Amino acid sequence: MSRHESSRPEPGQPVTRNADAHHELSIRVRDLSLWYGDSQALKNINIDIYQKNITALIGPSGCGKSTFLRCLNRMNDLIPNVHLEGLVEMDGFDVNAVKMDEVALRRRVGMVFQKPNPFPKSIYDNVAYAPRMHDLVSRKADQDELVEKALRDAGLWEEVKDKLHQPGTSLSGGQQQRLCIARAIAVQPDVILMDEPTSALDPISTATIEDLMDKLKRQFTIITVTHNMQQAARVADYTAFFHLGEIIEYNNTKTMFANPATKKAEDYITGRYG
Numbered sequence: 001m002s003r004h005e006s007s008r009p010e011p012g013q014p015v016t017r018n019a020d021a022h023h024e025l026s027i028r029v030r031d032l033s034l035w036y037g038d039s040q041a042l043k044n045i046n047i048d049i050y051q052k053n054i055t056a057l058i059g060p061s062g063c064g065k066s067t068f069l070r071c072l073n074r075m076n077d078l079i080p081n082v083h084l085e086g087l088v089e090m091d092g093f094d095v096n097a098v099k100m101d102e103v104a105l106r107r108r109v110g111m112v113f114q115k116p117n118p119f120p121k122s123i124y125d126n127v128a129y130a131p132r133m134h135d136l137v138s139r140k141a142d143q144d145e146l147v148e149k150a151l152r153d154a155g156l157w158e159e160v161k162d163k164l165h166q167p168g169t170s171l172s173g174g175q176q177q178r179l180c181i182a183r184a185i186a187v188q189p190d191v192i193l194m195d196e197p198t199s200a201l202d203p204i205s206t207a208t209i210e211d212l213m214d215k216l217k218r219q220f221t222i223i224t225v226t227h228n229m230q231q232a233a234r235v236a237d238y239t240a241f242f243h244l245g246e247i248i249e250y251n252n253t254k255t256m257f258a259n260p261a262t263k264k265a266e267d268y269i270t271g272r273y274g
């Protein structure tokens with residue numbers, strides 16, 4: 001029996017589709033449920049997320065996409081009265097295990113938010129902050145090299161190389177978001193979570209970030225929440241459709257958009273509801 005067959009959810013669990021067998025597993029989620037107090041926000045989520053691919057999470061407002069994303073780096077731990085059941089496994093490690101070091105986890109799983117949120121520091125220090133905190137660099141020359149590489153990989157170096165000591169907040173919105181991406185990749189995470197990374201940006205900055213995501217997936221596993229169906233179709237290798245806290249459909253993006261298996265996903269993708 002192949003790894004994929006053995007990890008299939010039991011019959012009766014929410015529908016999830018396994019991906020092409022040649023892709024390596026990054027994150028395995030089984031029977032994940034989450035409650036805010038008495039209110040259940042995620043219901044028996046089962047999904048396999050693949051390395052060095054982009055997975056888009058789509059679905060109507062309030063269906064649990066951001067809640068799910070935060071389960072992947074334990075950011076829900078910061079919210080009072082959250083109760084979680086089920087398994088989130090990353091490269092074979094149980095993310096929710098008591099002994100899992102949250103600082104180490106957040107080094108492996110970077111996050112980029114909807115609104116660009118650079119630290120109130122220089123462009124240089126925004127990028128150097130986390131590598132310093134994680135003791136990844138000590139010599140100044142190594143730090144300079146790392147900052148340059150992260151900014152180059154985020155497609156920002158040419159625009160900022162002559163003003164590295166200006167505040168990150170002095171950049172345009174699209175540049176600030178690329179700075180946040182540089183900050184996230186500076187510690188070489190395995191996974192980057194993006195929560196509507198372009199929704200606050202103009203169309204040109206959005207296109208720049210989409211191109212960047214396409215390049216970054218050679219190095220990183222990317223999971224992105226988006227309300228923009230064209231964006232999901234353009235950038236995502238796989239798409240998961242959430243509805244009322246469940247994953248109703250999960251497939252490679254081409255198949256889901258050309259031939260959705262459920263009426264709900266079809267209606268949502270075609271803009272008939274949501």
Ligand SMILES: Nc1ncnc2c1ncn2[C@@H]1O[C@H](COP(=O)(O)OP(=O)(O)OP(=O)(O)O)[C@@H](O)[C@H]1O
Pocket residue numbers: 036041059060061062063064065066067068079
């Ligand atoms: N901190 C919180 N405390 C209590 N309930 C919450 C909290 N965050 C989210 N919820 C609830 O959990 C459900 C899922 O919310 P979530 O933000 O994950 O959905 P979403 O699909 O990301 O929505 P959107 O597309 O609007 O961002 C909603 O009913 C929401 O009200």
